[in-house]
Amino acid sequence: MPSTRRRPAPRQAEADRNDRELLRAAREVLAEDGAHASVAAIAARAGVGIGSLYRRYPTKDDLFRHLVDLSLDHWVAVLEAAGAEADAWTALSVFLTQGLESDSSGSLAAIAGTVEITPAMRAKDDRSEAMLTALVQRAHDAGVLRPDVSTSDMWALVEQLTPAPMIEQLRKRGLADQLPAAAAARRRVIAIVLDGLRAPGSPLPDAPPPKAVFDRRWETG
Structure with a gap:
């Protein structure tokens, strides 16, 4: 029988991808810059707009937590x-x-x-x-x-x-x-x-x- 599991909608799939990239970038920037890592540097490393980052994580503390x-x-x-x-x-x-x-x-x-x-x-x-x-x-x-x-x-x-x-x-x-x-x-x-x-x-x-x-x-x- 074909799978009945639904694939994520294109917009949701893109949001999930952006989130994975943001988390990867945040770990990498933290490894390089420590606690002074900026959200701008994280967004740039992830290839994601700063607005997208703030929609997912309203503050840097939210991202780090x-x-x-x-x-x-x-x-x-x-x-x-x-x-x-x-x-x-x-x-x-x-x-x-x-x-x-x-x-x-x-x-x-x-x-x-x-x-x-x-x-x-x-x-x-x-x-x-x-x-x-x-x-x-x-x-x-x-x-x-x-x-x-x-x-x-x-x-x-x-x-x-x-x-x-x-x-x-x-x-x-x-x-x-x-x-x-x-x-x-x-x-x-x-x-x-x-x-x-x-x-x-x-x-x-x-x-x-x-x-x-x-x-x-x-x-x-």
């Missing part, structure tokens, strides 16, 4: 996929590889403390924290994760590895032909990091970072 919300959704989805794995080490590997190899998250550390975190967003963050804690505990119980690695260590790894300077620089300079090699280099780095997480490992210096290191930066006011 949506990016943070999408990032939270991204990590919840990745952790759900990881948690479905039967093998403890595979689950942890899925968390890092799927989470870091996707362009849908991006580094948003530059806007920490500049956007309001809503109760719904906080709930997503709490959920991802609980799911990652469960993955780490599974890996510890299975004896595959070095015993001195904590949940906060894993989040710290994600934050340190989420920026991809080589890829960002190549994109900025229009060297698209080099992007596949840069992506392959990133996959190698992630594999090296995973290997370093395996038990038993050499003793790590200092204590794991406290959760406040991550949370306090997102407080506004």
Whole structure:
């Protein structure tokens, strides 16, 4: 039987495309300019008129808040996929590889403390924290994760590895032909990091970072 699923109307399809381009451009401009990224630069990078941007996102804060919300959704989805794995080490590997190899998250550390975190967003963050804690505990119980690695260590790894300077620089300079090699280099780095997480490992210096290191930066006011 032919599919009864309706295709989006041309105008809606164009709006959806513009939104995807705006979000992609916003991540790229944020990676280059940080919290000072301008909506004009984002619209220009996306090839979208500034009026179209403001119709979708009335303020820059609205755009940035949506990016943070999408990032939270991204990590919840990745952790759900990881948690479905039967093998403890595979689950942890899925968390890092799927989470870091996707362009849908991006580094948003530059806007920490500049956007309001809503109760719904906080709930997503709490959920991802609980799911990652469960993955780490599974890996510890299975004896595959070095015993001195904590949940906060894993989040710290994600934050340190989420920026991809080589890829960002190549994109900025229009060297698209080099992007596949840069992506392959990133996959190698992630594999090296995973290997370093395996038990038993050499003793790590200092204590794991406290959760406040991550949370306090997102407080506004």
